[in-house]
Amino acid sequence: MTSVSRLTPTKIVQELDKYIIGQGKAKRTVAVALRNRWRRLKVRGELQDEIVPNNIILIGPTGVGKTEIARRIAHITNAPFIKVEASKFTEVGYVGRDVESMVRELMDIAVSQIKAETAAKVIKKAIAAAEERILDLLIPPPKKSYSSIEDETSDAESQERYLRNRQKMKEMLRRGKLNDREVEITPQQGKPPHIELLSNIGLESLDLNIGEMFSSLLSPKQRNQKKKMKVPEAMKHLIADEQNRMIKNEEVMDKAKKLVENNGIIFIDEIDKIAISDKKGGLDVSRSGVQRDLLPIVEGSNVPTKYGVIDTRHILFIAAGAFHTSKPSDLIPELQGRFPLREEMNSLTQSDFVKILLYPQNSLIKQYKAIFQAEKTDLDFDDDAIEEIAGFASKANEKMEDIGARRLHTIITTLLDEYLFNMPEKKYNKVVITQDIVQQKLNRIIQDEDLARYIL
Ligand SMILES: Nc1ncnc2c1ncn2[C@@H]1O[C@H](COP(=O)(O)OP(=O)(O)OP(=O)(O)O)[C@@H](O)[C@H]1O
Numbered sequence: 001m002t003s004v005s006r007l008t009p010t011k012i013v014q015e016l017d018k019y020i021i022g023q024g025k026a027k028r029t030v031a032v033a034l035r036n037r038w039r040r041l042k043v044r045g046e047l048q049d050e051i052v053p054n055n056i057i058l059i060g061p062t063g064v065g066k067t068e069i070a071r072r073i074a075h076i077t078n079a080p081f082i083k084v085e086a087s088k089f090t091e092v093g094y095v096g097r098d099v100e101s102m103v104r105e106l107m108d109i110a111v112s113q114i115k116a117e118t119a120a121k122v123i124k125k126a127i128a129a130a131e132e133r134i135l136d137l138l139i140p141p142p143k144k145s146y147s148s149i150e151d152e153t154s155d156a157e158s159q160e161r162y163l164r165n166r167q168k169m170k171e172m173l174r175r176g177k178l179n180d181r182e183v184e185i186t187p188q189q190g191k192p193p194h195i196e197l198l199s200n201i202g203l204e205s206l207d208l209n210i211g212e213m214f215s216s217l218l219s220p221k222q223r224n225q226k227k228k229m230k231v232p233e234a235m236k237h238l239i240a241d242e243q244n245r246m247i248k249n250e251e252v253m254d255k256a257k258k259l260v261e262n263n264g265i266i267f268i269d270e271i272d273k274i275a276i277s278d279k280k281g282g283l284d285v286s287r288s289g290v291q292r293d294l295l296p297i298v299e300g301s302n303v304p305t306k307y308g309v310i311d312t313r314h315i316l317f318i319a320a321g322a323f324h325t326s327k328p329s330d331l332i333p334e335l336q337g338r339f340p341l342r343e344e345m346n347s348l349t350q351s352d353f354v355k356i357l358l359y360p361q362n363s364l365i366k367q368y369k370a371i372f373q374a375e376k377t378d379l380d381f382d383d384d385a386i387e388e389i390a391g392f393a394s395k396a397n398e399k400m401e402d403i404g405a406r407r408l409h410t411i412i413t414t415l416l417d418e419y420l421f422n423m424p425e426k427k428y429n430k431v432v433i434t435q436d437i438v439q440q441k442l443n444r445i446i447q448d449e450d451l452a453r454y455i456l
């Protein structure tokens with residue numbers, strides 16, 4: 001995670017390049033849109049509010065990296081990010097109101113994010129405070145006696161002795177020497193702080209945490225039940241408790257709200273599924289209904305959440321869809337207008353497949369090498385075997401339907417199936433996949449179109 005100010009468009013593209021092959025134009029557009037958010041915040045005065053995000057639609061066949069780009073953006077920017085499937089909102093029971101749930105979920109994400117950040121900032125102080133509380137339990141401070149003057153001097157002495165012992169204990173605690181000692185604490189203290197609910201909005205629009213509600217129904221006696229536990233576990237509870245005490249809910253909510261409103265990103269996947277190509281039937285009503293529901297959110301409206309009202313005007317929306325059977329122009333005109341940027345993503349070629357197999361940091365080949373490693377077996381692919389696999393992938397995509405890089409998954413699993421099944425009973429010290437092996441295993445399948453349809 002890089003700090004936002006250093007995430008220039010070039011850097012963002014470089015970061016995306018580590019995982020996604022090709023699709024340069026889409027990467028570039030997304031990178032500029034992300035940077036523009038940051039730029040807007042540098043603008044002072046009224047103009048800042050006038051600058052609205054350039055929402056994007058990524059268009060491209062299945063399996064070419066649309067969702068992958070979105071996933072990676074979430075990793076590299078510090079912005080609260082959520083991915084939703086547009087088609088989800090057309091399901092029975094989801095129509096209408098629930099489109100706002102994406103904003104609520106985004107806010108939930110931002111709140112946890114800010115809480116985690118704040119918790120990390122106060123962790124040192126929290127540990128120190130928790131240590132003191134453990135020491136109070138293990139070596140309680142001496143009681144003061146106020147009877148006479150002689151007692152006072154001996155009090156001072158015993159106080160000094162006590163502090164020395166306490167210091168010794170602290171060192172033992174830190175070195176783990178007290179890990180077997182037990183202490184009695186109230187474990188619930190370590191629960192996350194309770195966040196005030198706004199009571200003036202409809203309950204049904206809130207995602208209430210039932211568990212939290214029930215735990216607050218417990219009687220005070222049940223809640224304050226003490227429990228014996230070993231020191232390390234008690235430390236965990238006490239540290240969490242101290243962190244909670246140091247985190248100010250108001251501040252967290254305030255920061256989270258700003259973060260969502262200024263930097264939030266909502267990725268709407270499968271947007272083509274709510275576009276209408278031929279106007280007939282009841283499904284279409286619900287589809288255009290979802291589009292109408294989306295409209296105010298994308299345009300900017302106030303959405304109530306349990307942390308307060310969120311203004312969605314500057315949230316960045318990135319939509320994606322294959323648009324096989326529909327076109328972006330099949331979306332209702334108002335919604336089209338809210339997505340001024342269109343980026344077409346390319347179908348992947350054989351040479352893209354070679355790169356996809358080899359270069360991404362999480363490439364399939366790297367994944368399977370790691371899986372084989374779990375059985376203490378080395379896995380290797382000859383260069384011409386990789387070429388061959390890529391060739392088969394693009395042939396299969398041509399012969400059947402084009403499922404993009406997903407084809408590589410099916411091909412590699414078919415190819416490695418025998419080894420994956422036979423390990424570990426059968427010992428392979430090293431498996432080298434050669435061009436011959438690829439041809440042997442795949443030729444028969446690709447020749448027979450029916451067979452291919454089932455297997456690849
Ligand atoms: N250009 C690419 N570079 C590297 N990997 C890719 C690329 N395109 C797709 N992949 C891989 O293929 C798989 C599917 O990609 P992704 O989920 O991005 O497809 P998509 O474009 O969203 O398709 P759909 O329209 O079906 O949702 C993922 O595992 C992804 O890592």
Ligand SMILES: [Mg+2]
Pocket residue numbers: 066067068269
């Ligand atoms: Mg997708």
